[in-house]
Structure formats: structure tokens, C-alpha cells
Amino acid sequence: MEAHVEAMLKALVAVAWADGRVDEGESEVIEGLIAAFELGEEDAQTVRSYAKERRSLDDVPLTYFVSTFRRALLQHAVILSYVDGQQSDEEKAVLADLVSRLHVPEEEATPLLAAAEERAQRLLSQL
Secondary structure, three states: OOHHHHHHHHHHHHHHOOOOOOOHHHHHHHHHHHHHOOOOHHHHHHHHHHHOOOOOHHHOOHHHOOHHHHHHHHHHHHHHHHOOOOOOHHHHHHHHHHHHHOOOOHHHHHHHHHHHHHHHHHHHHOO
């Protein structure tokens, strides 16, 4: 598994754990990303095992991202934070921490997060 893919998936696991649990919808999103990145079974199992324990952004090497992947990670993270129907204060805090750790300037992060939030809410309304 490429280092940036592993770091992205680990960061998303941390977002999923932000509210103290990983619910079924969040697990499904992680499974969908495992499939989207076409991980082999060994790498997929590594991610699944990693996701079984509570994780935080402190556990994630966020140095592997070029700007395109930083923005994609933020978008995925926002959508993941809404999978259970609402975004908790803990998830908002993790997202703010992620923006800071990824060094995405606020003037870029604000519209990016707003667009991802709108997309997440639109997806939820279609369910």
C-alpha cells in the first residue's frame, strides 16, 4: 500500500473514532475506500485491524500528502463525519485539527469544508 493511501485511510479512521465509536455507516465508508483504492487482501486486513482500536490524528503520519491529497482527505473526512446523520462537536474538533495539521490555509479550508458539508447533507437527504 502506498504511504499516502495508508495515511489517508488511517486519518479517516481517526475521524470515524472522533465521537468515541465507529458505527456501521462509517465502517462501510472505510470498506468503500479500501475497494476504491483497490487494496489487496493483506493491506485491506491491515486497515480493518487498525480501525478496530480507537485512533486519533496523533497516530497518523500526515507528512505524505501533496496538496491534492490533502484536499481530498478533508472532503472525505467531512463526508465521513456526517455518515451517522449528524456531525458531533468532537468530529468538528478533529476536522479543525486535521486542517491545521495538513497546513491548509483557512481561506482555502473554509470553502472546501463548506462544499463537502453541503455534499454530505445532500447525500444524506437522498437516503
